[in-house]
Amino acid sequence: MLIFRIFRKMSLFSLSFLLCFSLICEPCVQAWSKEGHTMTCKIAQDLLKPEAAHAVKMLLPDDVNGDLSALCVWPDQVRHWYKYRWTSSLHFIDTPDKACSFNYQRDCHDSHGVKDMCVVGAIQNFTNQLSHYRHGTSDRRHNMTEALLFLAHFMGDIHQPMHVGFTSDEGGNTIDLRWFRHKSNLHHVWDREIILTAAADYFGKDINRLQEQIQGNFTHGIWSDDVASWRDCADIFSCVKKYAAESINIACKWGYKDVESGETLSDEYFNSRYSIVMKRIAQGGVRLAMILNRVFGDHQMDSITAT
Numbered sequence: 001m002l003i004f005r006i007f008r009k010m011s012l013f014s015l016s017f018l019l020c021f022s023l024i025c026e027p028c029v030q031a032w033s034k035e036g037h038t039m040t041c042k043i044a045q046d047l048l049k050p051e052a053a054h055a056v057k058m059l060l061p062d063d064v065n066g067d068l069s070a071l072c073v074w075p076d077q078v079r080h081w082y083k084y085r086w087t088s089s090l091h092f093i094d095t096p097d098k099a100c101s102f103n104y105q106r107d108c109h110d111s112h113g114v115k116d117m118c119v120v121g122a123i124q125n126f127t128n129q130l131s132h133y134r135h136g137t138s139d140r141r142h143n144m145t146e147a148l149l150f151l152a153h154f155m156g157d158i159h160q161p162m163h164v165g166f167t168s169d170e171g172g173n174t175i176d177l178r179w180f181r182h183k184s185n186l187h188h189v190w191d192r193e194i195i196l197t198a199a200a201d202y203f204g205k206d207i208n209r210l211q212e213q214i215q216g217n218f219t220h221g222i223w224s225d226d227v228a229s230w231r232d233c234a235d236i237f238s239c240v241k242k243y244a245a246e247s248i249n250i251a252c253k254w255g256y257k258d259v260e261s262g263e264t265l266s267d268e269y270f271n272s273r274y275s276i277v278m279k280r281i282a283q284g285g286v287r288l289a290m291i292l293n294r295v296f297g298d299h300q301m302d303s304i305t306a307t
Helices: 002-007 015-024 034-046 050-059 074-078 082-091 119-130 138-157 186-203 207-219 227-231 236-255 267-296
Strands: 093-095 164-166 176-179 182-185
Touching: 034 138, 034 186, 034 207, 034 267, 050 138, 050 267, 074 082, 074 138, 082 119, 082 138, 093 236, 119 138, 119 236, 119 267, 138 267, 164 236, 176 186, 182 186, 186 207, 186 267, 207 267, 227 267, 236 267
Parallel strands: 093 164
Antiparallel strands: 176 182
């Protein structure tokens, strides 16, 4: 696939340098917020089996002490850097307006029509790269590290429903509105506003407590009976396409529904969408762990490459 050849050429920056730079250069966030990505990666890391946990720790730079969540926002921080501009289209999928469906051949391309350049193609190919981890040599370490960080980040992105949105409004980015008393847009409402409002209203702005509730909901709570189906995946390419289809379905039924540019969204919208956002964060974390456990486990995924 074309995208795989592009990925193989990516720059091998020092992740330690990038981590230090990111702490002083706050990016313009255009995906799950920092909080959303952090929760997704923490959920995933807590579910890793020993072999996968060891591989993840070995691939991360020493600066983060084995904490994957510390770098899960990294792809957003570098996407506008010259050497990483090619990754911008990998964070999302634009679908035909109101089609409310995802078709890989139709929708997975960048603004120039280059095929496979979307979040589904990205997850597919970074998973493929990581599947060679056991056969790699030390001089490929940073390549594998970047692949891990991109995979972790994009598994968050694909579960944010507005990342598989309509072409004309750029996934809700051009639908300007007010969230309670301040200006925002529909995309940002799903990226961050709902998460921060939930944290403020129910958890004293403590994101860790919010994450604990999400984890409790799928370990022994309202979603516990669904976790097996979330993990179910015979073929990674088919599964990731399913995740994208889930997102555009939610975007149509809940994201765009009854929303007009210029209006104010508040309690009614928040209360009816809050649980959906939290469930997507949970699904992203559970599924990221599933992929990493298979890629780094004793028995690697039987089917990784698209056919």
